[in-house]
Amino acid sequence: MAYKAPTGTADLLPEAAQKWTLIQEKANEVFSKYGYLLMETPSFEHLDVFARGIGEATDVVGKEMFLVFSRQNLDELRGGGALAGDILALRPEGTAGVARSVVQHSLVSPGATALKVYYTGSMYRYERPQKGRLREFHQIGVECIGAAEPTADAEVIEMMMRFFVGLGIPEASMQLKINSMGDEHCRPAYRAIIRDFILGHPELCEDCARRADTNPLRAFDCKNERCQAVLNEAPKITDMLCEECLMHYQSLKDLLGLSQIEYIEDHRLVRGLDYYTRTVFEVQVTTGLGSQNAIGGGGRYDRLIEEYGGAATPGLGFAIGFERMTLVLDELGAFPLFSPNLEVYIAAVDDSCRDAAYTTASRLRLAGISCDLDHQRRSLKSQFKAADKNGARWVLVIGPDELASDSVTLRAMETGVEAKLSNSELIDCIKQMKEEV
Ligand code: AMP
Numbered sequence: 001m002a003y004k005a006p007t008g009t010a011d012l013l014p015e016a017a018q019k020w021t022l023i024q025e026k027a028n029e030v031f032s033k034y035g036y037l038l039m040e041t042p043s044f045e046h047l048d049v050f051a052r053g054i055g056e057a058t059d060v061v062g063k064e065m066f067l068v069f070s071r072q073n074l075d076e077l078r079g080g081g082a083l084a085g086d087i088l089a090l091r092p093e094g095t096a097g098v099a100r101s102v103v104q105h106s107l108v109s110p111g112a113t114a115l116k117v118y119y120t121g122s123m124y125r126y127e128r129p130q131k132g133r134l135r136e137f138h139q140i141g142v143e144c145i146g147a148a149e150p151t152a153d154a155e156v157i158e159m160m161m162r163f164f165v166g167l168g169i170p171e172a173s174m175q176l177k178i179n180s181m182g183d184e185h186c187r188p189a190y191r192a193i194i195r196d197f198i199l200g201h202p203e204l205c206e207d208c209a210r211r212a213d214t215n216p217l218r219a220f221d222c223k224n225e226r227c228q229a230v231l232n233e234a235p236k237i238t239d240m241l242c243e244e245c246l247m248h249y250q251s252l253k254d255l256l257g258l259s260q261i262e263y264i265e266d267h268r269l270v271r272g273l274d275y276y277t278r279t280v281f282e283v284q285v286t287t288g289l290g291s292q293n294a295i296g297g298g299g300r301y302d303r304l305i306e307e308y309g310g311a312a313t314p315g316l317g318f319a320i321g322f323e324r325m326t327l328v329l330d331e332l333g334a335f336p337l338f339s340p341n342l343e344v345y346i347a348a349v350d351d352s353c354r355d356a357a358y359t360t361a362s363r364l365r366l367a368g369i370s371c372d373l374d375h376q377r378r379s380l381k382s383q384f385k386a387a388d389k390n391g392a393r394w395v396l397v398i399g400p401d402e403l404a405s406d407s408v409t410l411r412a413m414e415t416g417v418e419a420k421l422s423n424s425e426l427i428d429c430i431k432q433m434k435e436e437v
Contacts, residue, residue: 008127008135010323018338019326020138023167024120027140030163031118034155036142039117041097043124044068047087052307053096055274057215064125066090066135090124093273094141095301095317102145103310110311114146132292132324141298141319145305148314150248153279153300154255160296160318161261164283167325168334174295176262178281179237179269180249181217183302186242187277190235191216197234204230220268223291228268236267248278275301279316285328295328296320344371344430345387349380349399356398360408360423367427369434371396387413393437394430 005011012020028038047067054061068088069077077083091097098117102108108115120140127133142159144152157176165171182190198204198212198219204227208219220231241249256263263281271280282297289295298318305313329335344364348357357373364371372390374383380397387395397409408426411418421429 006135008129010134010136015338016326019329019335020322022335023140023322023325026167027118027120027163030159030166031142034116034159036116036118039098039101039119040121041091041094041101041119043121044088044090045097045100047089049100049308050089050092050096053099053275053304054093055215058218058272058274060092060125060272064092064127066124066126092125093123094119094121094139094319095143095273095275095304098141098143098317099145099301099304099310099315100308102313103305103308108146108305108310108313110313112146114144114152116142116144118142130292132289132321132327134323138322139319140322141317143315143317145315146313147316148302150251150255150279153248153252153316154259154261156298156316156318157256157263157281158259158261160283160298160320163320164295164325167329168332169285169295169325169328170332171262173286173328173332175264175284175286176281177266177269177284178252178256178263178279179266180241180245180278181270181276181280181299182237182241182245183277186240186245187237190237190240193235193240194219201230215274217270218272220270221272231268238265238267245278252279271297271299275304275307277302281318283320287328287331289324289327292324294321295324340389340391341370342372342387342390342392343369343434344394344396345383345390345392346371346373346396346398347380347383347387348374349397351377352400353398353403356403357396360396360398360426363427364430367431369427369430394433396426 047065050065051061056062066089068090073083073085098119102115118141121138122136123139124136126135129135142156144156161176164174181187194216195212198208198216204219205222205224208222208227211219219227222228222231238249269280269282271282276299278300280299282294284293285295296318298316300314300316302314304315305311346357346361348354354377361371361373374386384395393413395411395413397411402408407420407422409418409420
């Protein structure tokens with residue numbers, strides 16, 4: 001049987017993994033300027049953490065969860081028994097786990113300085129795979145917990161945009177969409193209006209009709225063009241916000257204006273998770289991704305910490321998708337060319353020199369010089385080929401003569417110039433050449 005990775009997953013082969021590393025490094029560079037620290041939570045949690053925070057009626061929880069069973073649990077279930085212990089699930093996103101962790105470890109007390117954290121890792125959703133949409137994908141996310149003021153919203157959005165620009169996505173290729181989802185004072189009335197609107201439009205698709213009672217605002221996400229046209233005429237939430245939400249939203253827009261961040265207001269932007277309150281935002285790219293053109297998005301979740309038993313604590317954050325960003329950056333040619341850049345390759349002329357090649361490599365690495373050598377008893381010619389393939393700048397040749405004189409022959413690959421060096425001067429000499437280049 002030929003084994004293949006499961007549908008909707010992709011191996012991060014070395015080149016893709018280098019892109020992932022580069023994006024993570026850029027995240028660290030940009031986010032640390034805003035005071036963010038890295039944190040990690042488990043890749044699976046109790047199902048209830050997601051059901052509670054993200055919402056039972058969302059697609060992410062209702063349809064797309066990967067549940068985690070131990071062998072014992074699964075055998076019991078197959079045998080018709082009841083499940084012992086809690087149900088676990090792979091994380092479909094990062095915010096719920098961070099919020100759970102914040103409460104568990106009392107990381108934010110009311111009135112204390114906001115917690116700023118970011119995370120990177122793989123997420124899991126049982127979706128229909130297509131370009132830019134996988135079942136296992138990678139996200140980088142940030143959470144700012146404890147900050148209620150709209151300056152926090154503007155700061156988070158600015159940081160996200162600077163991150164994208166820093167990676168090489170031109171501002172002109174991106175569209176920032178914003179909206180306000182209201183809060184517990186104004187959203188219920190709006191939900192009821194949208195429910196009635198859906199019920200009053202039988203031409204809407206089955207999915208939209210089904211959502212009328214469970215999660216009416218999700219109808220705005222329907223991809224069906226006819227539904228989109230109908231829903232375009234639906235009442236706008238921004239016309240129904242309570243005064244506090246309206247002021248918060250207006251301040252955010254003013255602040256974005258002050259930072260010269262261009263945005264489009266989109267009253268149909270609702271985002272798929274229940275925990276959002278007030279600000280929601282999404283960045284879409286105008287090239288390359290087709291229908292999966294959202295590279296990142298987020299919003300405020302002022303009630304989420306309470307869902308996990310914490311004190312009322314506002315918060316907000318965003319998550320961006322690595323795979324989609326990579327598609328965009330590839331199309332823009334924004335990634336550097338990843339070429340192997342080994343400093344030294346050590347070639348053994350015959351078997352009698354292989355131990356010396358090994359100990360020389362060990363000395364060089366200890367001195368901070370990157371090097372490699374052959375472990376397959378291959379010919380000198382093959383070793384030189386390997387040196388070339390690895391981009392080595394110098395090859396150290398060790399043959400019987402060199403062994404006898406406690407030395408090596410150093411060959412500069414670019415010029416072909418050779419020099420014999422004693423082992424005692426070797427490391428200083430390479431370090432000096434490194435500085436000269
Ligand atoms: P969300 O957590 O749904 O707000 O998604 C945030 C970002 O994660 C999106 O803008 C995408 O870039 C990425 N993303 C979400 N779902 C997937 C998926 N199934 N496959 C690849 N990327 C995804």
